[in-house]
Amino acid sequence: MSDAAVHHDHHDAHHPSGIMRWLTTTNHKDIGTMYLVFSLMMFFVGGAMAMVIRLELFQPGLQWVDPQFFNSMTTMHALVMIFGAVMPAWTGFANWMIPMMIGAPDMALPRLNNWSFWILPFAFTLLLTTLFLPGGAPAGGWTMYPPLVLQTGAAFPFLIFAVHFMGASSVAGAINIIATVFNLRAPGMTLMKLPLFVWTWIITAFLLIASIPVLAGAVTMLLTDKFFGTAFFSAAGGGDPVMFQHIFWFFGHPEVYILILPAFGIVSAIIPTFARKPLFGYSSMVYASASIAFLSFIVWAHHMFTVGMPLAGELFFMYATILIAVPTGVKVFNWVATMWQSSMTFETPMLFAISFVVLFTIGGFSGLMLGITPVDFQYHDTYFVVAHFHYVLVTGAVFALMAGTYFWLPKWTGHMYDETLGKLHFWLSTISVNVLFFPQHFLGLAGMPRRIPDYAVQFADWNMVSSIGGFVFGLSQLLFLAVIVKCARGGAKASDTVWEGARGLEWTLPSPPPYHSFSTPPAPASIDGGYR
Amino acid sequence: MLPGFANAAWDQLNLTRGVTPYSETVYDLHMMILWVCVAIGVGVFGAIFYSVLRFRKSNGAVAAQWHESTTVEVLWTVVPFIILVVMAVPATKALVMMEDVTKSDLTIKVTGYQWKWQYEYLGQDVAFFSTLGDASNKARQLGSGVNPEGVENYLLEVDNEIVLPVNKKIRFLTTAADVIHSWWVPALGWKRDAVPGYINESWATIKKEGIYRGQCTELCGKDHGFMPVVVRAVSEEEFQTWLAARKTATAGAAQAAPVAVADNK
Numbered sequence: 001m002s003d004a005a006v007h008h009d010h011h012d013a014h015h016p017s018g019i020m021r022w023l024t025t026t027n028h029k030d031i032g033t034m035y036l037v038f039s040l041m042m043f044f045v046g047g048a049m050a051m052v053i054r055l056e057l058f059q060p061g062l063q064w065v066d067p068q069f070f071n072s073m074t075t076m077h078a079l080v081m082i083f084g085a086v087m088p089a090w091t092g093f094a095n096w097m098i099p100m101m102i103g104a105p106d107m108a109l110p111r112l113n114n115w116s117f118w119i120l121p122f123a124f125t126l127l128l129t130t131l132f133l134p135g136g137a138p139a140g141g142w143t144m145y146p147p148l149v150l151q152t153g154a155a156f157p158f159l160i161f162a163v164h165f166m167g168a169s170s171v172a173g174a175i176n177i178i179a180t181v182f183n184l185r186a187p188g189m190t191l192m193k194l195p196l197f198v199w200t201w202i203i204t205a206f207l208l209i210a211s212i213p214v215l216a217g218a219v220t221m222l223l224t225d226k227f228f229g230t231a232f233f234s235a236a237g238g239g240d241p242v243m244f245q246h247i248f249w250f251f252g253h254p255e256v257y258i259l260i261l262p263a264f265g266i267v268s269a270i271i272p273t274f275a276r277k278p279l280f281g282y283s284s285m286v287y288a289s290a291s292i293a294f295l296s297f298i299v300w301a302h303h304m305f306t307v308g309m310p311l312a313g314e315l316f317f318m319y320a321t322i323l324i325a326v327p328t329g330v331k332v333f334n335w336v337a338t339m340w341q342s343s344m345t346f347e348t349p350m351l352f353a354i355s356f357v358v359l360f361t362i363g364g365f366s367g368l369m370l371g372i373t374p375v376d377f378q379y380h381d382t383y384f385v386v387a388h389f390h391y392v393l394v395t396g397a398v399f400a401l402m403a404g405t406y407f408w409l410p411k412w413t414g415h416m417y418d419e420t421l422g423k424l425h426f427w428l429s430t431i432s433v434n435v436l437f438f439p440q441h442f443l444g445l446a447g448m449p450r451r452i453p454d455y456a457v458q459f460a461d462w463n464m465v466s467s468i469g470g471f472v473f474g475l476s477q478l479l480f481l482a483v484i485v486k487c488a489r490g491g492a493k494a495s496d497t498v499w500e501g502a503r504g505l506e507w508t509l510p511s512p513p514p515y516h517s518f519s520t521p522p523a524p525a526s527i528d529g530g531y532r
Numbered sequence: 533m534l535p536g537f538a539n540a541a542w543d544q545l546n547l548t549r550g551v552t553p554y555s556e557t558v559y560d561l562h563m564m565i566l567w568v569c570v571a572i573g574v575g576v577f578g579a580i581f582y583s584v585l586r587f588r589k590s591n592g593a594v595a596a597q598w599h600e601s602t603t604v605e606v607l608w609t610v611v612p613f614i615i616l617v618v619m620a621v622p623a624t625k626a627l628v629m630m631e632d633v634t635k636s637d638l639t640i641k642v643t644g645y646q647w648k649w650q651y652e653y654l655g656q657d658v659a660f661f662s663t664l665g666d667a668s669n670k671a672r673q674l675g676s677g678v679n680p681e682g683v684e685n686y687l688l689e690v691d692n693e694i695v696l697p698v699n700k701k702i703r704f705l706t707t708a709a710d711v712i713h714s715w716w717v718p719a720l721g722w723k724r725d726a727v728p729g730y731i732n733e734s735w736a737t738i739k740k741e742g743i744y745r746g747q748c749t750e751l752c753g754k755d756h757g758f759m760p761v762v763v764r765a766v767s768e769e770e771f772q773t774w775l776a777a778r779k780t781a782t783a784g785a786a787q788a789a790p791v792a793v794a795d796n797k
């Protein structure tokens with residue numbers, strides 16, 4: 001081990017520089033950085049599409065874009081945000097943090113790591129060029145339901161292959177993370193001492209491996225239906241359009257937890273740090289994450305209650321769905337119990353983490369409501385659903401990503417970020433995101449369907465409020481970019497520990513950490529599980 | 533904006549009670565779950581805000597080091613489970629009620645097309661298409677220059693309403709001819725997807741005369757936002773008169789232009 005470490009340190013000096021460094025790198029930090037930068041770019045691309053949507057919905061009537069382009073925007077916004085922004089961001093965090101958290105020098109499969117990242121730019125070039133193709137970008141919704149998706153023009157094969165590439169990239173990333181955690185843990189780092197971020201990522205990785213191939217199968221069947229005369233999903237040819245929805249959501253529901261589980265891990269690291277108190281119920285957090293993951297495979301049809309199912313099916317999927325509220329509730333209660341009788345300070349990561357707990361819980365409540373089948377017959381495919389999943393994914397997943405960024409940015413760069421700007425970013429984001437999404441609950445309940453470019457005039461006021469919130473939220477993210485750029489370029493020197501209450505192996509390394517994280521394994525005594 | 537806002541926005545906050553036994557059941561269920569969520573939210577958020585105010589380092593708070601309590605953990609696993617069971621009971625009853633499509637008085641077949649609805653009164657020889665009203669259609673074109681505020685029932689008006697009798701159990705069969713659509717009138721309390729190759733069953737007994745509006749709720753392409761549903765619920769006598777008149781009209785139209793109907797398919 002130490003021989004190899006010496007060899008690696010020696011290697012530092014002559015890795016290629018310039019663009020070749022990034023093209024050929026097998027270093028977990030370089031790859032992590034590329035994932036995060038890529039994800040940030042996609043966050044702004046997807047955000048720009050959201051701005052087009054909110055601009056057109058600012059007032060009734062069509063002022064800016066035609067309905068087909070509007071549908072392209074909703075479709076592409078979802079694909080870019082899910083597969084381009086949030087998923088690569090989690091893989092970026094995993095790349096940077098998991099080796100440091102488990103006391104490893106690097107990821108277990110470094111060349112696969114390079115490959116899994118470099119597939120992504122190809123995937124998104126394919127996807128984004130469809131904006132310039134005849135017939136425009138895909139407009140059938142990110143859920144790609146046939147028969148509608150088969151009406152896509154020249155963009156159709158681009159869409160299918162882009163999805164295949166994104167899937168291949170995430171599966172490769174997942175395999176790497178599993179291999180790393182199971183093989184490269186430092187001596188003494190037992191499974192029940194793993195930081196929760198590592199735990200939630202392991203569970204996420206298994207979800208990815210189990211669900212992404214299902215998506216790949218579904219879109220391949222779409223491809224052969226379109227070009228090779230099969231009729232998997234065509235009723236006229238003896239196929240079944242509803243079967244696509246079952247297959248898609250068998251992927252799609254675990255996907256929801258792929259997006260949110262690592263967030264649970266990050267928040268479970270941040271709250272104890274700034275509360276200066278150990279995480280409440282570490283083992284119940286692990287078991288709750290695993291139960292959520294298991295349940296995520298048997299609830300898929302709650303996305304399609306209105307498709308017409310037998311009573312027994314509707315009841316089963318309703319019961320299984322609302323059951324998820326139990327382990328999710330355990331997590332929220334554990335975070336609250338961690339804050340109870342603690343000694344808190346409120347730096348930007350903590351502000352985002354607390355905001356996450358409150359706003360994610362609101363998303364959880366609307367999720368519970370949507371899980372009640374008879375009422376879902378009203379809520380389904382309205383803005384109530386849009387409000388729900390944006391509370392879960394924006395104030396959930398994205399807020400956790402921002403919390404994690406502020407939390408580890410000093411470790412990554414060696415500089416403290418600008419706390420004043422960070423707090424300003426937090427307050428602007430938290431206020432505007434609620435102005436943006438909370439009124440959408442009202443719109444949905446009052447009867448506004450989702451995915452429409454224009455609406456009846458009784459929906460005008462809340463749409464205008466929502467759009468104003470959207471513009472402010474969108475602009476506020478430029479501040480996020482400014483904080484990151486400023487911090488990367490310089491700033492006050494960060495200490496190794498960075499935060500007073502920080503615990504865990506990553507904080508025992510210098511800020512910024514050496515090129516190869518743990519060239520020699522950390523002393524077993526330094527592994528106490530810490531605040532996890 | 534503000535004076536208008538005060539009028540329009542504040543009565544657009546919640547689900548409609550609707551006009552069918554099912555929609556009322558759904559409304560009650562919705563309110564029950566909402567209040568349960570509000571109660572849990574007050575507890576959880578209250579604890580968070582109390583902690584944030586009380587347990588701050590700047591107040592001199594010293595962190596305790598406890599991090600486990602089997603009793604508490606069992607309690608907050610079991611209590612939510614019980615709450616869920618309590619919610620599931622009325623929800624199950626409502627579902628059973630919705631799925632019972634037997635003993636209907638009238639059956640309507642609803643077929644979704646890109647981008648209009650076809651209504652067939654089964655066994656009555658009455659069938660017609662229902663598309664977005666003219667005034668709305670003109671105003672909704674990109675850059676039309678028409679202010680939607682001046683168009684009556686903008687986007688929620690059709691050329692041919694579906695006319696239904698009150699206090700009769702009406703069975704709806706939903707299907708589609710091209711892509712998937714979804715037929716929704718909030719006042720009836722449900723929506724049901726119209727899927728090519730499938731015939732879905734649902735039902736409604738409308739208790740009050742009136743006009744009820746809704747929309748297609750499954751993305752169905754370019755004009756998904758422009759295929760509304762308008763239901764006119766009338767008394768039994770009025771319905772019979774309307775039906776008789778419609779029969780004559782349909783018979784006349786079918787003789788005059790059988791090709792036109794086929795074209796629409």
Ligand SMILES: [Cu+2]
Pocket residue numbers: 644645647712713714748749750751752756759
């Ligand atoms: Cu439609």
